[in-house]
Amino acid sequence: MKIQNYSYEDRTHLFGRIWILTALVLIFSFPIAACIYYDAWPGFTPVLKGLLGVAPIFWTVGLIEVLTFVPMLGTAGSYLAFVTGNLTNLKVPAALTAMENMNVKPGTEEGEVVSTIAIATSSIVTTVIIAIGVALLVPLTPILNSPVLKPAFDNILPSLFGGLAVVYVSKNWKISIAPLVFMVVLFLIAPSLSSSVGVLVPVGALIAIGGARILYKKGKL
Known part of the structure; x- marks a missing residue:
């Protein structure tokens, strides 16, 4: 079957997977090229020891981000965001703000279009700013x-x-109480956890969902 005959969703998954695999190849190409050029191979054991210290954290955060952000960003927006990176700090806020301004909801066709455009625009702007920053790094240091x-x-x-x-707390202040109180108490007890945003955002989302369920059953929503 020709690509032109594919539905929008099928084409999104097709090209999304191609770009995800391309990004994966590019990520591994530099260390492999460096090893070949300098003829310096670290060996399996040192690489494994290094991965054991950091990989489980990134795997956990990566899985949590997929489960948390994909329903918000939609199919095309998710592929684009995960290829370009920096979801928590940039892509997700950009997409949510755009959908809020356009009065569309995540999970709808309109929301997916707006989310994809916002993430694409954010990626382009970020790339341009980084390029300018690199060029002006020495004078601006x-x-x-x-x-x-x-x-x-x-x-x-x-x-x-x-x-x-x-914006969101003002619209759903009852739902926001539980995660807000939990996070405030948590950071007061363990301030060092402030660096674990990737893990704590989904935790706050689960608390908000649980609190909303309880309020709904009690007729408070």
């Missing part, structure tokens, strides 16, 4: 390392999610 700007850089992520929280 004294400014970026300025103690005056350090508080601003330390609060970029909280301000980003804070803006999204205002």
Whole structure:
């Protein structure tokens, strides 16, 4: 069957899988090329020891992100986001904000279109900004390392999610109470967990779903 005869969803999965596999090949190509060029092979045991320290964390976060973000982003948006990366900090907020502004819901055809356009635009803008940043890195280094700007850089992520929280919490404040209280207490007890955003976002989502279920059964929603 010709590709033109495929449905939109089938073509999305076809090209999405091609780009995912292409990205995977590119990721492994650099270390393999470096080993070939320098004739330096680390061996299976050292690589395995290095992977045992970090791979389980990335596997867990990767699985959780797929289960959490795919229903929000849709098929095409998910493929694009996972290929370009930085979902939690950039792609998901961009997609959710775009859908909010267009008054469409995740999981609908309209939501998928808006999500895909938002993620694509975000990827292009990010690439352009990174290219400009690399070109201007040396001249801007004294400014970026300025103690005056350090508080601003330390609060970029909280301000980003804070803006999204205002919108969603104001619309569903009853549902937000349980995950909000849990996260506040958790971070007060263990502040070091603030670096584990990839794992804690799905945990907060599960708490919100459970709280919403309880409120629904009690007729509070």
